[in-house]
Amino acid sequence: MIRSSKTWQAVAFTAVAGLALTACGTTDTDGGGGDAGGEDCNFKIGAMGALSGANASIVIPSVDGAELAIKQWDNDECEVTLERFDTEGDPAKATPVATQIAGDDTFIGVLGGAFSGETRATKTIYQDGGVPMISQSATATDLTQEDPVEVFHRLVPYDDYQGAAIAKYLTDEVGASKVFVVDNSEAYGEPLADRVEETLGDAMVQRDKTQVGQTDFAPTISKMESAEPDAIFYGGYIAEAAPLLKQIRDAGIKAPFVGGDGLYGADFGNAVGDAGEGAVVMCPCAPIEEDSTFAADFEEEFGNAPGAYAAEGYDAMTVFLKGLEDGARTREDMLAFVNDYTGEGLSKEIAFDDAGDVPAENVSYWAYKNEGGTLTPEVEVKPEG
Amino acid sequence: MDFDALISGLDRHTLDGITRGSIYALVALGYTMVYGVMKLINFAHSEVFMVGTWTVLGVYTVLGATSGMGVGAVIGATVLALLAAMLASAGTALAVERIAYRPLRKKGAPPLIFLITGIGCSLVLVETFGQVLKAFFGPPFGRVTVNVPSVIETKVVFTIPGLDLPVTNTRLLIIIGAIVMMVALDTFVNKSRLGRGVRAVAQDPDTASLMGVNQERVIMLVFVLGGAMAGVAALLFTVQYDITKFDIGFIIGIKAFTAAVLGGIGNLRGALVGGLLLGVVEVYASQIWDSSWTDVTAFIVLVLVLMFRPTGLLGESLGKARA
Numbered sequence: 001m002i003r004s005s006k007t008w009q010a011v012a013f014t015a016v017a018g019l020a021l022t023a024c025g026t027t028d029t030d031g032g033g034g035d036a037g038g039e040d041c042n043f044k045i046g047a048m049g050a051l052s053g054a055n056a057s058i059v060i061p062s063v064d065g066a067e068l069a070i071k072q073w074d075n076d077e078c079e080v081t082l083e084r085f086d087t088e089g090d091p092a093k094a095t096p097v098a099t100q101i102a103g104d105d106t107f108i109g110v111l112g113g114a115f116s117g118e119t120r121a122t123k124t125i126y127q128d129g130g131v132p133m134i135s136q137s138a139t140a141t142d143l144t145q146e147d148p149v150e151v152f153h154r155l156v157p158y159d160d161y162q163g164a165a166i167a168k169y170l171t172d173e174v175g176a177s178k179v180f181v182v183d184n185s186e187a188y189g190e191p192l193a194d195r196v197e198e199t200l201g202d203a204m205v206q207r208d209k210t211q212v213g214q215t216d217f218a219p220t221i222s223k224m225e226s227a228e229p230d231a232i233f234y235g236g237y238i239a240e241a242a243p244l245l246k247q248i249r250d251a252g253i254k255a256p257f258v259g260g261d262g263l264y265g266a267d268f269g270n271a272v273g274d275a276g277e278g279a280v281v282m283c284p285c286a287p288i289e290e291d292s293t294f295a296a297d298f299e300e301e302f303g304n305a306p307g308a309y310a311a312e313g314y315d316a317m318t319v320f321l322k323g324l325e326d327g328a329r330t331r332e333d334m335l336a337f338v339n340d341y342t343g344e345g346l347s348k349e350i351a352f353d354d355a356g357d358v359p360a361e362n363v364s365y366w367a368y369k370n371e372g373g374t375l376t377p378e379v380e381v382k383p384e385g
Numbered sequence: 386m387d388f389d390a391l392i393s394g395l396d397r398h399t400l401d402g403i404t405r406g407s408i409y410a411l412v413a414l415g416y417t418m419v420y421g422v423m424k425l426i427n428f429a430h431s432e433v434f435m436v437g438t439w440t441v442l443g444v445y446t447v448l449g450a451t452s453g454m455g456v457g458a459v460i461g462a463t464v465l466a467l468l469a470a471m472l473a474s475a476g477t478a479l480a481v482e483r484i485a486y487r488p489l490r491k492k493g494a495p496p497l498i499f500l501i502t503g504i505g506c507s508l509v510l511v512e513t514f515g516q517v518l519k520a521f522f523g524p525p526f527g528r529v530t531v532n533v534p535s536v537i538e539t540k541v542v543f544t545i546p547g548l549d550l551p552v553t554n555t556r557l558l559i560i561i562g563a564i565v566m567m568v569a570l571d572t573f574v575n576k577s578r579l580g581r582g583v584r585a586v587a588q589d590p591d592t593a594s595l596m597g598v599n600q601e602r603v604i605m606l607v608f609v610l611g612g613a614m615a616g617v618a619a620l621l622f623t624v625q626y627d628i629t630k631f632d633i634g635f636i637i638g639i640k641a642f643t644a645a646v647l648g649g650i651g652n653l654r655g656a657l658v659g660g661l662l663l664g665v666v667e668v669y670a671s672q673i674w675d676s677s678w679t680d681v682t683a684f685i686v687l688v689l690v691l692m693f694r695p696t697g698l699l700g701e702s703l704g705k706a707r708a
Contacts, residue, residue, distance in 0.1 A: 053528065185677035209675040213636040215626050218401035219671030222394055239530045243626050250539040250553075270524070271628065273532035 041078035041329065045320055046101040048122070049114025050089035058265055059089075059114040062136040062313030064302050066111050068294075069317035071301065078324045082111070082317070089114070091121035098122035102129025108334050109134070109320045111313065116140030123149045132335040134319055136312035139261075139284070141191075144355040153338055153356040155312045155347060156284045157363040157383070159188075162260060163195020165365035165383035166233060166282050170196075171203055173367065173379060174256050176231035178205040180224055182244070184236030185209045192260050193235035205229050210240060217244045221251045229255050237262045242271035249275040256280065258367075265308060269373030279370045280378065285309060286347050287366060287377035294346055315345035360384050391672040396548045398668050404556050404625065406664020407563035411618035412641035413648070413656035414570065415478065415611030421587045421651035422607045425496065428503035429481045431638020432510035433474045433612050437619025438629035439514060440473040441466045442525070442533045452538040462536055463620070471616035478612025479605060481506050487601075515631035530630045533623045559621045566617050567657050570610065574653060579606060587651070640683075647687055649697030658698055662686075 047066060049059040067082050085101070087094040094113060101107045102125050110126060110133045113119035119138040126133050127149040135154040139162070143152060170176045181204055183193035190209075197204050206227045208220050224232070232248065232255050234241050241263050248257065257279040259268075264283040269276060288295050288306050294314065298306040323337040342351040349362045364382050368375035391398060415430045444450075450462040485502040518526035525531040537558070541551040574580035585593035586603045594600055622637075623629065640663060648659025663683055670682035690698060 209677040211676050211679065214676060215622075215628065215633070215636070216401075216405045217676075218405065219398070219668050219676055222397055222401065222672070223390070226390075226394075239630065242530050242532065243628050246535070246627050250535075267529045271530035271532055273534070273627065275627075 041324065042080075042106065043078065043108040043324065044081050044083050044104075044106050045317065046083050046085055046097075046107050046110045046112075048085045048087055048094060048097055048101070048110060048112035048118065051084055051086035053088045055089050055115070057267070058137070058308040061307030062114065062309035062316075063111065065136075065298065065306065065310035065313030066317035068298055068301055069314045069321060072297065073321050075321070075325065080321065080324065083107075087113070087118050089118060091117045094118035094122050095125065098125040102126055102131055105331075107131060108324075108328070108331055109338075111136065111316050111320075113138055116143060119143055119152070123152050127151050130331040130335065132320075132331065132338045134316040134338065136309045136316050144357050148355045150339075150356075151335060153352045155315055155345070155350065155358060156309075157360075157365075158357065159192055160195055161360070161363060161383040162282065162284065162365065163192050164199045165284075165381045166192075166258060166260060167196045167199030167203075168383065169280070169282060169365075169367055169379075169381045170200065170231050170233060170258060173381070174231045174258070176229075176256070177203050178227070178229045179203055179231045179233055180205055180227055180229035180255070181207045182220060182232065182234045182236075183207075183209055184212055184234075184240055186212055186236075188237070188262055189235035189260075192262075193233070196233055196235065210236070210244065212237075212240065214240055215243050217247045220244070221247055221253070224248065224253055224255075225251065229253075231256045231258065234259045235262070236260075238265065238268050238271050241268070242273075242276070245272050245279060246275040258282065261285075264368065264375065266374075269370050269375065272370070276370045277372070281368045281370065281375055282365050282381070283368060284363065284365050286311065286364070287368075288346075311346040315347050315350060318345065319343075319350065386673055388673060391669055394672070396545070396550045398672050399665060400550065400552070400556065402665030402668035403661055404559050404664070405668060406644070406661035407559050408618050408622050408625075408637065408660075409641045409644040409663055410657045410660025411563050411566060411614050411621070412637055413645040413660050414567070414614040414653065416642050416645040417648075417650050417652060417656045418583075418607045418611045420645070422583060422604060423486075425486070425499050426503070426642070427478075427481070427486075427608075427611075428500060428638075429485065429506040429510065430478070430611065430615065431634030431641075432507050433478045433481070433634075434615040434619050434622075434637060434641075435514070435629070435631070435634035436477045436510065437470040437474040437616040438533070438623050438633055440470045440616070441620050441623045442531065442629055444469045445534045445536060450536045451534055452536055454536075459536055463624070466536075466623075467617065467620045470619045471613040474616030474619060475609045475612035477510070478608040478615070482605065482608040487604075511632055511634075526631075528631055530628055533627050533629055535627045537624055555625050559625055562617060562621050563657075566614060567653070570614065571653050573610075583607060643683065643687060647690060647697055649699040649701050651701045652697065652699050655697055655699035662698070 047063045050056050051060060063084060070080055070082055085097040087097055110131055112135055114137050116138045119135060131151060133152045137156055138154055139156050139159050141158045141160050170179050179200055181193050181197055183189035208223055241259055245257055259281050261283040263281045288311055295306055319338055319341050323334045326337055328334040328337045351359055353359050364380050366380055367378045369378045412434050419425055419427045444466040448462050485506045486499055489498055514526055515528045537555060539553050539555050542554045542557060544551045574583055582598045582603050585598050586600055590600055644659035644663045645656050647663055648655025666686050667679040667683050670678050
């Protein structure tokens with residue numbers, strides 16, 4: 001078993017290395033063609049993310065946001081098209097997409113990856129091709145903090161900030177001193193809950209773990225009953241949060257329930273029903289005011305209100321478009337422009353530090369309260385200060 | 386490791402475990418009966434359960450049922466949902482048999498082929514709810530968790546004296562419902578004429594045919610009975626957990642199959658013992674460590690049991706399952 005998996009890894013590695021080399025080769029030979037394309041300023045931006053499947057609802061609005069930015073762009077000189085690549089959020093499907101984009105010089109930038117896994121798998125391919133990336137929603141800490149590449153930028157704060165912001169909300173806004181922390185034992189929930197625990201310190205009363213796919217939470221409930229928490233934090237996704245929260249309320253535990261951005265989405269209210277009334281979801285996404293011109297334009301264009309990360313998608317595209325206005329006609333110029341960019345965006349004040357992150361002082365989280373099945377913005381929380 | 390938490394609340398955790406295990410046991414019946422008669426693991430059985438949960442949701446939606454209704458209406462809606470779920474699950478099980486197994490049996494396909502068509506059926510059913518129905522009808526179908534109205538409001542009905550252990554109406558319904566269905570099925574198989582046919586085919590299909598037992602009819606009966614039990618499990622599941630999902634059957638199917646093996650696959654009473662034991666072990670493990678340890682502990686127990694009793698706790702055969 002072990003041997004065969006090693007062989008498999010070796011094969012996969014060789015394949016990826018081969019593709020990467022091909023990508024470099026293509027970039028080199030097509031270099032002249034890219035310059036020619038620059039003169040008439042016809043460029044493409046690739047959008048890479050889960051455009052179908054279970055998680056599409058947290059990606060499509062951001063790509064639509066980017067599309068809207070192009071539509072609203074007032075420029076006669078350049079022709080920019082957004083090309084959508086569906087990866088289903090799967091790193092294995094994202095790799096060939098990245099190779100294709102990196103190998104085609106008409107692509108001057110990439111919106112994405114939307115998720116951390118696919119971004120981790122493709123950022124070196126883009127780095128080799130020199131393609132500037134701006135992600136609207138990939139939040140894994142390691143992408144910029146442990147293993148940064150020059151081409152990668154993102155408009156959302158990374159996961160470490162989120163844990164701090166949630167802990168701050170629990171102590172400052174909820175006023176909790178006995179928080180019960182639960183996570184789903186996997187790559188998103190566990191580190192997030194660790195960070196919440198770390199920041200809470202003595203304000204945490206007990207920690208418990210659940211499993212992905214679990215439906216019966218009786219053991220966790222009985223622990224809660226003896227711990228008597230004054231607030232509950234859950235690090236995980238909607239599929240488990242819904243039955244967990246129902247069983248908490250069925251057991252008569254009334255402590256406020258707070259979740260991370262894994263619960264952010266219209267599906268949360270539908271899945272949890274009445275038991276979810278008043279539950280709070282934290283998200284690094286600033287609310288879009290319903291009467292703003294962006295919301296109205298978005299609705300007119302796509303027939304629905306702007307959803308998750310729509311403003312971030314719009315902002316990312318705006319950075320690229322400003323780059324073209326500024327005269328960037330090659331990937332190299334575009335990368336230099338993005339690195340130094342500063343400006344007011346829809347979602348936040350945009351700037352990128354050396355690692356590609358928006359500086360901490362520009363970042364904020366929002367607490368959304370579930371009221372009658374919809375998440376309504378409650379309060380802004382700054383993770384630092 | 387927190388043994389104190391386990392010991393101090395042992396009664397409570399046992400009750401939690403029995404509730405969880407009752408549902409495993411009911412689903413396990415489907416695996417065990419089909420195995421007993423055909424020596425086949427019906428991998429599509431988890432989806433038979435899933436169809437049942439969706440049927441409950443459908444009935445509640447059509448009736449507009451909520452917990453605010455009167456007692457009579459609540460009982461009426463629940464009974465209606467139960468019958469519909471049993472019917473839908475039994476129908477699905479029968480359809481799986483007709484489509485995935487019977488044509489192969491007629492052609493004398495080797496046993497492995499049945500496994501792969503079973504898995505195929507399972508995937509088709511999952512995607513029917515995850516993709517196909519969504520394309521036609523939109524929500525609530527799709528790949529998201531769906532809220533099933535909680536028609537029976539959870540209430541404490543009595544407290545076990547001496548233990549100070551409150552018992553809720555939903556738990557009581559699940560445990561009593563599971564045991565009643567088990568006893569009814571066991572009696573049917575052991576006492577009735579049709580049940581005798583089932584046992585005969587399980588013991589020796591060829592001789593049973595010679596004695597005039599219609600094997601095809603017995604196989605259909607076994608799928609229908611197993612499906613109906615999964616339908617009961619589906620109702621009890623939604624009563625307790627109030628959710629469904631396109632792949633809700635996956636984990637429960639694996640656990641129920643484990644329960645069947647633990648108790649002795651092919652053995653009806655084994656399914657009950659295996660299911661309850663698995664539920665209790667899982668809840669105990671969640672108390673000593675946490676819920677991420679449930680599977681590790683449950684499967685260690687399974688391996689240990691099988692080392693000493695390779696045919697499961699109560700032995701294997703459906704035909705011989707008479708105490």
